[in-house]
Amino acid sequence: MRFYTFKRRNILNLLLFVLVGILILAAGCMPKEESSTSNDASPAENTDEVDAETSSVGTFVVDLVADATTMDPGQATDVNTHRVHYNMFDTLVQWKEEAFEIAPGLAEEWDISEDGLEYTFYLREGAMFHDGTDVDAEAVKFTYDRMIDENHEHHYGPFPLADFYYGMIEEIEVIDPYTVKFVLQEKTASFLFNMATIIGGIVSPTAVQESGEDFASNAIGSGPFKLENWQRGVQIELAPHKEYWDGAPEIAKLVITPVKEDLVRVTRLMNGESHLIYDVNPDSIEEIEGDSNLEMLTQASPHLWYVGLNIRKEPFGDLKVRQAVNYAIDKEAIVNDILKGTGVAATQPLAPAYNGHDPSIEGYPYNPEKAKQLLEEAGYSEGDISINFVIPESGSGMQQPVAMSTAIQSYLADVGIEVGIEKMEWGAFLDEVNQGGRDVNDMWALSWMAITGDDDNVMTNLYSSNNIPLFNSGYYENEEVTTLLDEARVETDFEKRSALYQKASKIITEEAAMLFVDYAKQTAAMTSELNGFQLHPSQMMDVSKIGK
The missing domain is CATH 3.40.190.10 (Periplasmic binding protein-like II)
Structure with a gap:
């Protein structure tokens, strides 16, 4: 079958320079020295x-x-x-x-x-x-x-x-x-x-x-x-x-x-x-909206902000500890108080924008008493767990990493887990997390934006055992999940494909593969005197039409 928006090649010569739309996207690699x-x-x-x-x-x-x-x-x-x-x-x-x-x-x-x-x-x-x-x-x-x-x-x-x-x-x-x-x-x-x-x-x-x-x-x-x-x-x-x-x-x-x-x-x-600026500080949104010379832009996006957990290291090799960490965090408070509503509390791997999002999955609502109970069942008393938490000072899609991570540190302290935060420059942070440094770290703050808008971009990259040690940086391994994701990659039936992702999401959530924090909203602001620019759910930036 053929997909096109123009006529076939024998008449394309008449339409060579027809306008076809905007450029495309792509979600680092370490900086080069040249x-x-x-x-x-x-x-x-x-x-x-x-x-x-x-x-x-x-x-x-x-x-x-x-x-x-x-x-x-x-x-x-x-x-x-x-x-x-x-x-x-x-x-x-x-x-x-x-x-x-x-x-x-x-x-x-x-x-x-x-x-x-x-x-x-x-x-x-x-x-x-x-x-x-x-x-x-x-x-x-x-x-x-x-x-x-x-x-x-x-x-x-x-x-x-x-x-x-x-x-x-x-x-x-x-x-x-x-x-x-x-x-x-x-x-x-x-x-x-x-x-x-x-x-x-x-x-x-x-x-x-x-x-x-x-x-x-x-x-x-x-x-x-x-x-x-x-x-x-x-x-x-x-x-x-x-x-x-x-x-x-x-x-x-x-x-x-x-x-x-x-x-x-x-x-x-x-x-x-x-x-034009991207990633507007939530505290500045009201001020920008009140300036007639500026325009505030927001858009929902397929973007998960999460905390990676090193499952190959104690204490996160224990399922109950991972679940306890998820229960210990008040995600709604982070979204409302720190992000000022520029996010939605996360319940599972896939944001609502994805076909495989399962609204029946409730995730881990804030319950510090449940967190303490799980830690006790895992054999840990208050002060037994001391972990390091590596975070970037800022970076692509990281919202408010220092404020959010500091809040997470405080919530974990409330249930008896001591957390030491190490802040790093973005490039050095990526090097630390992606190039083997994860082996010595317990937790790290990251985000994932599916630049294709497709469930596979999130699920296979972050949760397939075939993707260890690259982007499945927490070493999450589940044979059933990997099989479900492999089947979904080649399944072209929409409903069957969504069902496979939903089944995988349920398992991943139950096993607390990571700490799911929020689904970010895209924010940007620009001078109001120019037209021709709009946000795209991919979070890519196309300024080629400005002024036209």
Whole structure:
């Protein structure tokens, strides 16, 4: 069967440059050392300069919570990096503007074989990379081969998510310059959703071949903006791609700055030093809403904030202790008092936005007496348990990590568990948690955003035993759960697939695989004088339509 929104190829020549929608998403990999850095430079200020020949909007400044970790889309695992890449790269298919629905991207149309094992994509002609080379079938094949083939000449990894998203690909065939076929090892229900993630952003083969490992600092894609300069920890400067197939952006210069302090981001926005900020401090929402020059943006998202528990270490190897920790935390108070309603208390692995969310699962309501009882049954008295809790100072999707973690520390103290908090910079924190440091840690605060909007993105990554030791960082192992998740990955019947996830969710919740805290709402704020921007449930950022 064929999916398309345009006519077939014999009449596509009449419609080469039809508008097809926004760019796509992708939820790190550790920072590389090759890029230029400067600790003395200051974030760009709003100059309000306008290039009359190319733009109706001058310099546009975006403040994010953290810097990008890499410029190579295949290497990234955190949402702030994805947000940058979303403006630099294109994917074969992408999301519609307001929902997790597939729309054409670099591919104008595609075929799916009856057995679901072959996907043939028909590329739009005329799309160009920032270096002036053509986006063609060879570039598509190169992009995916370099990620999934560890023996590829240009496998400049690591590519942490490549196996999860693209490991089912058996072969990629170039049919002609603008037709490429993906042959899968097994039918995968979420394949098109995976292809819409910015992790699969198509890269310039010429640039990769010329730059080698330095490509991670000087990446070239085909998106609406091209990289001009990256000063680590200071700012990223992007220029409009004047030959962009979907029309050049109106922004003359895009500057993305990492500003980890919540109040500083808000102050810069109110002072006109920036135009768009993400992850608004809940205490600042009322003030922003009262400013006629600003617009507050919120949206529900498929985002879980959780505390990882090291099940291979005592005391969390004991189910009763894990359950006690879950009962000990007043999640409603955290959501209402700290997050000011910008979240929903979590009960299970999947947020209500997912098809596999089971409303009958009540989770662990606040019950400190029940927590104490379970600890006693497990053989622990007050003060017997002393654990370390590693948290980031700030970071992608982490809401209010210090305040939330401090509250959790206090709640656990109330039931007799001593907790020592260690705060770390975001990049160092990811290194600690993802690269083996978890073996010496008891708990860590993290979040997971399913950038595909598909249940599989959460469930397989966080709870399948096949994903140890990568993102299943707490070493949760249950053979029945892994089997259910494997079956759900290939099940194309909607109701059967949802039932499999619901069954797995019930087991995971009962076994308290982690401390489920809240489902975050996405927050952002921007100057009200510009239009053309909206939030997307994927939490990606597309500023290419601003001013249009």
